[in-house]
Amino acid sequence: xxxxxxxxxxxxxxxxxxxxxxxxxxxxxxxxxxxxxxxxxxxxxxxxxxxxxxxxxxxxxxxxxxxxxxxxxxxxxxxxxxxxxxxxxxxxxxxxxxxxxxxxxxxxxxxxxxxxxxxxxxxxxxxxxxxxxxxxxxxxxxxxxxxxxxxxxxxxxxxxxxxxxxxxxxxxxxxxxxxxxxxxxxxxxxxxxxxxxxxxxxxxxxxxxxxxxxxxxxxxxxxxxxxxxxxxxxxxxxxxxxxxxxxxxxxxxxxxxxxxxxxxxxxxxxxxxxxxxxxxxxxxxxxxxxxxxxxxxxxxxxxxxxxxxxxxxxxxxxxxxxxxxxxxxxxxxxxxxxxxxxxxxxxxxxxxxxxxxxxxxxxxxxxxxxxxxxxxxxxxxxxxxxxxxxxxxxxxxxxxxxxxxxxxxxxxxxxxxxxxxxxxxxxxxxxxxxx
Amino acid sequence: xxxxxxxxxxxxxxxxxxxxxxxxxxxxxxxxxxxxxxxxxxxxxxxxxxxxxxxxxxxxxxxxxxxxxxxxxxxxxxxxxxxxxxxxxxxxxxxxxxxxxxxxxxxxxxxxxxxxxxxxxxxxxxxxxxxxxxxxxxxxxxxxxxxxxxxxxxxxxxxxxxxxxxxxxxxxxxxxxxxxxxxxxxxxxxxxxxxxxxxxxxxxxxxxxxxxxxxxxxxxxxxxxxxxxxxxxxxxxxxxxxxxxxxxxxxxxxxxxxxxxxxxxxxxxxxxxxxxxxxxxxxxxxxxxxxxxxxxxxxxxxxxxxxxxxxxxxxxxxxxxxxxxxxxxxxxxxxxxxxxxxxxxxxxxxxxxxxxxxxxxxxxxxxxxxxxxxxxxxxxxxxxxxxxxxxxxxxxxxxxxxxxxxxxxxxxxxxxxxxxxxxxxxxxxxxxxxxxxxxxxxxxxxxxxxxxxxxxxxxxxxxxxxxxxxxxxxxxxxxxxxxxxxx
Numbered sequence: 001x002x003x004x005x006x007x008x009x010x011x012x013x014x015x016x017x018x019x020x021x022x023x024x025x026x027x028x029x030x031x032x033x034x035x036x037x038x039x040x041x042x043x044x045x046x047x048x049x050x051x052x053x054x055x056x057x058x059x060x061x062x063x064x065x066x067x068x069x070x071x072x073x074x075x076x077x078x079x080x081x082x083x084x085x086x087x088x089x090x091x092x093x094x095x096x097x098x099x100x101x102x103x104x105x106x107x108x109x110x111x112x113x114x115x116x117x118x119x120x121x122x123x124x125x126x127x128x129x130x131x132x133x134x135x136x137x138x139x140x141x142x143x144x145x146x147x148x149x150x151x152x153x154x155x156x157x158x159x160x161x162x163x164x165x166x167x168x169x170x171x172x173x174x175x176x177x178x179x180x181x182x183x184x185x186x187x188x189x190x191x192x193x194x195x196x197x198x199x200x201x202x203x204x205x206x207x208x209x210x211x212x213x214x215x216x217x218x219x220x221x222x223x224x225x226x227x228x229x230x231x232x233x234x235x236x237x238x239x240x241x242x243x244x245x246x247x248x249x250x251x252x253x254x255x256x257x258x259x260x261x262x263x264x265x266x267x268x269x270x271x272x273x274x275x276x277x278x279x280x281x282x283x284x285x286x287x288x289x290x291x292x293x294x295x296x297x298x299x300x301x302x303x304x305x306x307x308x309x310x311x312x313x314x315x316x317x318x319x320x321x322x323x324x325x326x327x328x329x330x331x332x333x334x335x336x337x338x339x340x341x342x343x344x345x346x347x348x349x350x351x352x353x354x355x356x357x358x359x360x361x362x363x364x365x366x367x368x369x370x371x372x373x374x375x376x377x378x379x380x381x382x383x384x385x386x387x388x389x390x391x392x393x394x395x396x397x398x399x400x401x402x403x404x405x406x407x408x409x410x411x412x413x414x415x416x417x418x419x420x421x422x423x424x425x426x427x428x429x430x431x432x433x434x435x
Numbered sequence: 436x437x438x439x440x441x442x443x444x445x446x447x448x449x450x451x452x453x454x455x456x457x458x459x460x461x462x463x464x465x466x467x468x469x470x471x472x473x474x475x476x477x478x479x480x481x482x483x484x485x486x487x488x489x490x491x492x493x494x495x496x497x498x499x500x501x502x503x504x505x506x507x508x509x510x511x512x513x514x515x516x517x518x519x520x521x522x523x524x525x526x527x528x529x530x531x532x533x534x535x536x537x538x539x540x541x542x543x544x545x546x547x548x549x550x551x552x553x554x555x556x557x558x559x560x561x562x563x564x565x566x567x568x569x570x571x572x573x574x575x576x577x578x579x580x581x582x583x584x585x586x587x588x589x590x591x592x593x594x595x596x597x598x599x600x601x602x603x604x605x606x607x608x609x610x611x612x613x614x615x616x617x618x619x620x621x622x623x624x625x626x627x628x629x630x631x632x633x634x635x636x637x638x639x640x641x642x643x644x645x646x647x648x649x650x651x652x653x654x655x656x657x658x659x660x661x662x663x664x665x666x667x668x669x670x671x672x673x674x675x676x677x678x679x680x681x682x683x684x685x686x687x688x689x690x691x692x693x694x695x696x697x698x699x700x701x702x703x704x705x706x707x708x709x710x711x712x713x714x715x716x717x718x719x720x721x722x723x724x725x726x727x728x729x730x731x732x733x734x735x736x737x738x739x740x741x742x743x744x745x746x747x748x749x750x751x752x753x754x755x756x757x758x759x760x761x762x763x764x765x766x767x768x769x770x771x772x773x774x775x776x777x778x779x780x781x782x783x784x785x786x787x788x789x790x791x792x793x794x795x796x797x798x799x800x801x802x803x804x805x806x807x808x809x810x811x812x813x814x815x816x817x818x819x820x821x822x823x824x825x826x827x828x829x830x831x832x833x834x835x836x837x838x839x840x841x842x843x844x845x846x847x848x849x850x851x852x853x854x855x856x857x858x859x860x861x862x863x864x865x866x867x868x869x870x871x872x873x874x875x876x877x878x879x880x881x882x883x884x885x886x887x888x889x890x891x892x893x894x895x896x897x898x899x900x901x902x903x904x905x906x907x908x909x910x911x912x913x914x915x916x917x918x919x920x921x922x
Contacts, residue, residue: 309525381851381889414531 048239049181051263051289051338058335059264059289060328063137063181069327070181070291070339071420072110072139073103073393076348080396080405081361083350089118089126093403096126097133099345102394104134106413107420110181112139112293112341117166120173131179139266139293139341140174141184141245142167144226146198152189154222155202167229168236175237182240183233184266184293185226188247193218219254230261243291249278252286259286264338268294270386272373273318279326279334292340295319299410300387302367302380307390309411311376316342316393316412317419324423342416346407347392361398364389472557475505479512488517492540504551508562511545514538515569541569554588555595557602563588564606571613586618593625600629604645611649612656623649623661631672642669643682650685651692653841659693680710684719691722691917692842696730717751720744721897722917724757728764729822729901729915738764752896755781755791756875762801763811767819771805778802792893793875814871818901821913834858835904835912844920846893852879853887856904858911866906874901874915892920 049068052060061068077095078086088095103111111130116123130136145152145163153159167185174180191197193215205217223244230242241263246252248269255262265288269275275292282290297315301308323340326333352366353359367384377385393413397406482491491513495506514537521530545566552559567581589606592598603626610619623645630641642665649662666686669676678686687702703719703726710716720740728737741757748754762777778798785791800812810816836855844850858866869883875898877890892898898918904911 409527411525411527414527418531 049241051241053289054328054335056335057283057287058328059338061289061338067328068109068338070110070139070341071108072112072339072341073108074294074341074344075099075111075113076344077346077396078348078350080349080398083354083357083360087118089116089122094129095404096130098402098404098407099394100130100134100136102407102409102413103136103345106409106417108136110137110139110339110341111345112141112184114141114187115143116140116170116174123174124177127174127177127179131177137179137181138177139181139184139243139291140170141187142170144186144189144229146187146189146192151198151200152192153200153202154218154225155200155205160225163225164229164232168232171233171236175240180240182243182264183237184243184245185229186245187294188268189222189245190219190251191247193222193251215251216254219251220258223251223255223258226255227259227261230259230263234261243293244288245293249281249285252282256286262288264289264291266291266293268292270295270371270373272297272371272375273315275319275322279336283334283336287336289336289338291338292323294343295340296343296391296393297374298387298390299392299412300365300367300390301377302365302385302387303377305365308376312390312393312410313412313415315374317415320416320419320423342393344391344393346394346396346405347390349389349396351388363396472505475502475509479509483513483516486517486520488513488520504548504556504558507544507551508548508558508565511541511548511562511565514541514544515565515572519572538569538573542566545569554591555598557592557599560588560592560602560606564609568609568613582615582618586621589622589625593629600626600633603629608648611658614656616658619658620661623658627665627668631668639669639673639676643678647682647685650689653843659689662689663693663695663698677709680706680713680715683709684713684715687719694836694914694916696726700726700731717744717748717753718897718919720747721753721757721760725760725899725915725917728760729818732823734764734768734823752791752894755784755794755894756896756898758784759794759797762798763815763819766801766805767811767816767823775802775805791896793877793896793898794894797875812873814873814903815901817871817903817905817910818873818913818915821903821910822901822915833912835902835914837900837902837914837916839900839916839918842916842918844892844918845922846895846920847891849889849891850918851887851889852900854902854904854914856886856911858906868911869905871903871905872900873903874899875918876900892918895920895922 049061049063052062054060061070075088075096077088077099078084079091079095127138127140130138142163144167145159148159171183188197192200195201195211195214195218200218201214202221205214208214208217226244230244233240233242242261243264243266244255244259244262245266246255246268248267252265265282265286267278267282267290269278269292271278275295278292279290282288296319297312299307299309299312301311320340323337324330326335326337327339328335347363349363350360352364352368353362365387366389367380367386368388369386370378370383371386372378372383374385393410393416395408395410397408399406478494479491482488482494492510495510495513499506518530518534518537518541521527521534545562548558548562549566552562563581563585567578567585570578570581585606589603593600593603603622607619607622607626610622627642627645630638630645646662646665646669649658649665651657651659651662663686683702683706687699687706690696690699690702700723703723706713707716707719707723713719721744724737724740724744727733727740738761741761744751744757745754758777758781762774762781765771765777766774778801781791781794781798785795803809804811811819834857838853838855840851841848854870856868856870858868868886870881870886871883872881872885872888875892876888877892877898879888879890881888898920899915900918901913901915903913
């Protein structure tokens with residue numbers, strides 16, 4: 001009897017075990033299904049790239065649900081002997097393969113293209129190669145006709161339509177590319193508001209005699225136009241933010257009212273060792289997250305008339321330190337910075353004497369403009385200390401390797417590589433800091 | 436042809452084999468016996484002149500037992516030089532990938548050398564110096580502590596009896612090379628004191644060597660004021676000593692470059708008296724003439740020196756400059772016929788010497804002024820008025836100075852000339868200054884608002900640049916510099 005009782009108890013227990021096992025397997029499948037559904041749902045509702053605004057006013061960039069600090073470079077590696085007409089995307093030697101590897105080794109995760117007006121398939125190939133091979137994402141920009149001859153006519157509807165069509169075309173062509181990070185509209189177009197750079201006007205502006213009012217009118221026309229573009233881009237592409245490219249913070253007080261559809265500001269800043277009050281100033285003027293899409297230093301001492309890689313490394317390290325101090329999470333900073341793209345990856349040999357083809361093959365020492373914030377060589381003749389051909393963090397050599405000018409990383413390449421390994425900066429720098 | 440080729444090749448081949456054997460032997464012999472400082476130094480030179488840093492370190496590690504303290508020091512020294520080399524040659528890959536490893540090794544070995552030696556050992560001082568240099572190069576805050584440690588070490592070392600005083604000079608030179616001028620002077624003074632009190636035969640020659648080393652040279656790290664102190668000390672302890680021609684010239688030149696013209700003038704006089712056939716005589720006579728005219732205000736003596744130059748050195752390019760200055764002085768004094776005569780002689784000699792392109796335009800301007808009965812060019816007259824009358828006999832002004840990138844130039848070499856003007860403190864109000872440039876300005880034409888300019892010269896003579904700086908209330912000061920243009 002006792003044995004029978006034991007047997008039946010055993011059978012019962014074994015049945016219970018089977019039932020439990022079945023329930024466990026079913027619930028596992030259910031859980032898997034639910035989580036897959038949720039992930040899919042979130043993918044549908046969340047942008048691939050988006051900016052989160054926190055309650056305390058800070059901003060943070062997310063890519064595929066993960067925080068993303070933009071550690072970037074402006075990428076326009078004009079080959080020695082070529083000028084601004086050089087088309088990277090059509091270069092059969094594919095220099096981006098070599099550059100991407102070097103960038104990845106340094107820690108760069110983003111490149112900025114000023115314009116992408118080449119054959120779409122070729123552009124896709126470059127963006128794809130950089131992303132698939134090296135995980136490097138691309139910021140795609142449009143000049144918004146700033147260099148159109150004779151001037152950018154932002155007050156003219158035909159001109160606006162032409163630009164609008166180009167921008168829409170760019171977005172449609174590349175919005176589904178996995179490596180795209182965001183769009184940048186314009187660069188330093190706001191410097192035209194004063195009428196001193198690429199001056200443009202319309203009848204209404206011409207009638208106004210007060211230069212300050214004229215400036216305001218231009219700003220309103222331009223920023224309204226950029227906002228229209230941003231709104232249209234959002235309709236077409238909800239997955240990528242739209243940035244307003246701006247020289248310094250000039251004119252942004254107007255953008256505050258006119259650009260509600262702009263997601264972030266892409267500023268061009270050359271202030272030497274620090275960015276000064278930039279971050280807090282932007283918060284007060286036009287509260288948007290900031291990417292510094294052009295900044296840096298040249299590696300030529302115009303005063304001593306000789307190369308100085310220490311000087312460039314000194315400025316760049318200091319600038320990056322400040323960028324990190326203003327990222328989200330550092331309560332001492334403005335928490336509105338998303339990162340930056342250094343100007344620039346390689347030197348460009350064509351820039352100083354762009355009218356003379358022979359000069360495109362010469363690494364010219366001439367300085368084209370003056371900036372006292374870069375104080376080491378400001379005593380150069382005429383205070384001209386900014387050597388436009390020497391801004392690269394990688395030198396070019398005339399020597400070719402597989403049809404590409406040999407790349408020689410400068411000191412700043414390694415200094416930033418080390419900095420990004422330990423960006424908090426609490427540890428002492430292990431190399432000579434400055435000159 | 437074949438014979439000629441072989442006759443060339445064979446000696447080259449033999450010489451190569453000989454050299455190779457000699458180098459191997461030299462290295463081998465220095466490697467076999469590593470007991471003293473000299474052995475290590477020789478070995479270091481043979482390795483490091485070809486930048487074989489890591490090889491040298493590996494070799495030393497094998498020889499650690501022979502002399503552990505020196506081995507440690509030389510490993511540290513090799514790593515220090517290697518880091519400097521990598522930085523200078525911009526070999527950033529190795530600098531950043533391996534640099535930290537080298538730095539750790541350097542620190543470990545140099546501390547080891549310090550631990551194995553005592554304060555009175557030269558090696559202890561060398562190691563302390565290296566430790567400071569390294570931290571100085573790294574630009575870290577602790578560098579100040581290491582500097583204080585080094586200074587204290589040198590003082591203690593110098594207080595010990597029976598020491599090698601060249602160790603003190605070694606540290607002073609290092610400090611001077613790193614721009615630690617005040618501290619280097621302190622250590623040089625200790626060295627100078629030790630050297631002066633020594634009774635060794637080579638005392639004077641060491642003092643001369645130190646003075647020469649620290650005298651002014653374009654683009655070199657020097658300490659011209661201290662160099663003159665050394666010259667004075669030498670004269671004090673050996674009053675009968677006559678400096679050789681080169682050294683005598685260097686002393687006068689050094690004083691001239693630090694604008695101690697009243698001290699430079701008698702030194703040039705000594706040079707001309709002691710070495711009347713010296714190649715430097717024409718330059719010395721010209722400079723003495725101008726110092727007399729524009730600094731001492733002694734025009735007759737100035738004229739005598741310039742005439743002596745013309746008589747004694749008729750083939751010297753400097754006679755062109757002398758003719759011009761004589762003409763200028765005469766014109767300024769109102770002796771027009773004499774001025775015209777000097778200018779004419781300049782033009783006559785110009786064909787013979789073919790080196791007066793820089794003066795032709797000036798002479799033409801002066802002759803035009805004479806012809807049109809115009810006064811001397813305003814800037815030139817202002818300088819002459821101020822230096823010959825108002826400032827005559829008074830101390831050279833410190834509130835106006837002229838800086839040039841280099842004092843020794845070759846024809847066509849571009850040189851940047853800039854002014855230093857120190858008006859009285861005016862708070863936030865900017866004082867407008869006028870810069871009256873005059874003299875030999877080469878191809879430049881600086882305006883009265885230009886505080887600097889670039890120029891170049893074509894003829895190989897001594898040039899003189901003059902400047903008067905004017906404030907709204909009057910003349911702030913004046914200055915003058917000599918530039919020596921030579922092939």
